[in-house]
Amino acid sequence: MTAPIIRQLAELRAKHSDWIRAGERVAVVPTMGALHAGHLSLVEAAKATCDRVIVTIFVNPKQFNNPEDLANYPRTEHDDAIKLAPYDVDVIYVPDPDQIYPGGFATNVSVAGVADQMEGACRPGHFDGVATVVAKLFLQTGAHQAFFGEKDYQQLLVVRRMARDLDIPIEVVGCPTVREASGLAMSSRNMRLSADGLVKAGALHPILTRLAAEVSAGGHFADLKKQAEAEILAAGFNELEYLSLCSAEDLSTMETAEAPVRLFVAAWIEDVRLIDNIAV
C-alpha cells in the first residue's frame, strides 16, 4: 500500500506529536522526487535505525540558479509513491509551496566555508537554497535523524554544518553513493540522458577511480589532473566545470593524500550537468 501523502504542515505536526508521545524515533529523507535506487537506499538506512520514516518530496526553486534546470527537473510524484510502497514509510510529505515559502518569506540560511567552493562557486545561491529548505524541513519534521547520499558530498557537509550552527537537534547521516553497473552515480538527472549518453557517462567513474589510485600511491594531483581531464572530455563529456582534490573534512584544496581526501568532479554531457566524488 502506498504511504499517506501529506501536503500541510499542521497535519504532519499532528502525526509527529503522536509519535513523540509514544517515544518513537523519527527519520527524515529529504528529496526532490524522481526517486531512484540511491534514494531508496537512504530510506532503507532510515528504517534500520528509526521507528518512523518521513520522505519529503519538494522541488525547491530556491536552490536552482538556472531557470531552465528548474523547469526540466523531473516531477514524478505518482511513480515516486509507487516506488516507496514496498518500504512501508510512514508519510510522504509533499508540502504545498506555501508551506515552505509562505507569502512574505524573507529568511535566507547561508553557510560559509564548506559551501564556498565547487558547487557553491559554480552555482551561485545554490547552497543558500539548500540550507534554507533543509533547515525548514528539519524543523517541520522534527526528525531525530536525516539521511543524505554521499553523491552530494559537499551538500552533506553544508547541511551538517548548518544543523550544528543552528542547534537543530538532528543527526545528519551520510550514506554511500549507489552506482549503476558502469559505476555511474545514480542521479535523477541521469533520466535526461539518451542511451548513448548513459554509456558515455559511465566512463567517469573508472577515470576517477584510476586517478584516486594514483593520488593514493603518492602522486601529486597537479601532475595527474590534466591527463584525467583529457580522458573525461575524450569519453564524450562536452565540458568539465571542475576536477578537484579536497579535504574530506573541510573541502580545502589538497595536492596529495596525506590526510583524508576526496576527488570531486562536475561535467556536462548532452546538456545535463553531472557531479560525482569518491574517497581517495
Ligand code: PAF
Ligand atoms: O539533494 C536533494 O535532493 C536536495 O538538494 C535536497 C537535499 C532535498 C534539498 O532540496
